[in-house]
């Protein structure tokens with residue numbers, strides 16, 4: 670099973686930690702998302718592939734036409750928070766308000782209930798597993814926020830599964846679609862999104878996908894925009910991870926979509942025998 674997902678945000682949403690007055694800055698930055706969205710739509714249409722789009726509430730209010738187009742083309746509209754702030758940096762109340770704002774902004778456009786969610790930067794970690802209670806309260810049934818490996822920021826390194834699982838937490842259950850991971854050189858990492866997608870040669874990636882039963886992806890519009898400005902104040906490591914090899918990523922992406930059969934999360938949900946997936950009880954982290 671290979672699932673195609675996108676996190677829909679602009680070039681400047683690469684951070685999950687920022688000062689409170691960020692909105693003024695964001696509103697004055699150049700908007701670059703539209704061209705990349707057209708590139709994404711084209712690949713999906715050319716290959717007749719469906720995908721899940723985790724969209725920021727900020728983007729839904731600024732560019733409602735993007736959400737409309739995603740919805741009208743029959744792709745899944747899902748939530749990616751309102752303001753791209755790390756989930757673990759917020760109090761429960763702040764987190765709930767932010768996600769409510771996002772869901773409302775999306776549902777106002779589509780008229781349909783949002784059922785799927787991914788936290789910005791995979792920011793549900795051991796310390797904030799209570800986020801799953803909030804997801805449950807807001808009617809989220811499918812989560813894709815778990816990155817079962819060590820990450821610079823976010824990541825749940827001792828989450829035991831890297832295939833679809835049921836998360837149990839204080840009497841609630843949520844269907845989890847974790848990021849898929851590959852192991853090499855004693856490390857767990859993913860090649861189907863982020864810096865490693867751009868770093869590895871395509872034939873390596875293709876091999877890893879071929880040899881996996883489950884592949885989850887995450888791409889952003891900015892991944893296909895080599896001319897985007899570089900955000901100020903990033904560490905060298907972060908700059909490398911965010912901007913290395915951008916000029917090659919669209920070609921690689923197109924090749925990957927052409928070579929494999931990808932589906933969206935809704936279709937994956939229908940194909941999975943949920944009675945027989947691993948159950949991960951997170952209550953011990955509370």
Ligand SMILES: [Zn+2]
Pocket residue numbers: 676678682749753789790
């Ligand atoms: Zn994001």
